[in-house]
Amino acid sequence: MGATGPEVVRLLAADGVRLVAWGVGGGSVLAIGLALALARVVPGVSIPVVVGGAALVMFAAVAVAAWLPARAAARVPPATALRTDA
Numbered sequence: 491m492g493a494t495g496p497e498v499v500r501l502l503a504a505d506g507v508r509l510v511a512w513g514v515g516g517g518s519v520l521a522i523g524l525a526l527a528l529a530r531v532v533p534g535v536s537i538p539v540v541v542g543g544a545a546l547v548m549f550a551a552v553a554v555a556a557w558l559p560a561r562a563a564a565r566v567p568p569a570t571a572l573r574t575d576a
Contacts, residue, residue, distance in 0.1 A: 496566035502563060506556020513552070514545045521545075 525540035
């Protein structure tokens with residue numbers, strides 16, 4: 491009756507990762523601007539390090555934030571999910 495637990499986790503986590511990919515793409519443009527401004531104030535700041543670090547932190551946060559609810563949703567029996575008011 492529907493998707494299995496691992497399929498639910500994969501589907502929900504994939505949605506979260508897709509969102510973070512868009513966010514990292516758009517945020518990288520802003521991060522480059524911030525890194526350029528920061529490099530003028532603090533000598534020795536490397537733009538790739540700032541942008542890469544920001545992207546890694548964002549990806550890790552969203553991966554955990556997408557995986558935890560997906561794991562919880564996979565544990566709910568389908569009949570219970572259908573009976574619950576949305």
